[in-house]
Amino acid sequence: MKPTPIRRTALRLTGVTAAAFATALLTPSAATADPPPGCTAADMANVATGVAASTSGYLYAHPDVNEFYTGLRNRPDDEVPEAVRSFFADNPQAHSDLLGLRQPLTDFRARCGLPQPERPLLDQ
Template identity: 85%
Template sequence: MSLTGLGVAAFSAVLLAPAVALADPQPGCTAADMANVATGVAASTSGYLYAHPDVNEFYTDLRNRPDDEVPEAVRSFFDGNPQAHSDLLGLRQPLTDFRARCGLPQPERPLLDQ
C-alpha cells in the first residue's frame, strides 16, 4: 500500500459517506450500524489529533494548499512520519472491518478523500 493521507475534511467525508445499499443487509450491517462505527472512528481520530499537535497542525494547514497539491503533501508527510500513518490506519480499522464483514467495497486510498 502506498503511503497516502487524509485531510481533516476529507477524512470526515469518509466517515460519514453513506454505505453502498445492500438489498437484504446482514444483521449488524445497517446504516445505523455503519454510523455507529464511523462515530467511534471519528472520536478516536479526534483524540489522536489533539494528542499529536504536529499531525493536527499538518492536516489543518492542508486547507491552505490547492487541492491538486494535497495528495503529494500527504504522501510526503507520511514518508517522514510512518508511525502517524500506521496509527491512523489502525484507528480506521473498525471501519475497514465493518466494510469487509458487510460486503461493502473498500476505498482504494483509505486515508485520502474517499
C-alpha cells in the same frame, strides 16, 4: 465557501459510506435478503462515529499531525496528495496509527460485504 481538504475528506468519507451502503442494499441479492446481523445503516454510523472520535482524540494528542492536517486547508488542491504522501513517508508511525484507528470501519465493510475505499487515508 470552498471546502477545505479536511472537510472534503469528511464529506468524501460520508458520501462514499452512504453510497456504498446504498449500493449494497440495492443489489438484487441484498434486495431479497436482510443485511447480515450488525450491518445496518445504524451500525455503520455507530462504527464511523467511533472511528471519528478516536481520530479526533489522536489528533489532539499528536499536535504535529493535527497541525499538518489543519495546514492542508491553505494548500492548493493539486498539492495536497503529494503533501500527504510526503508527510507519511517522513512519519510512518502516524500513518500506521491512523490506519489502525480506522480499522474498525475497514472490518465493518469487509464483514458486511461493502467495498473498501480506494485510498483509506486522504490521497494515500
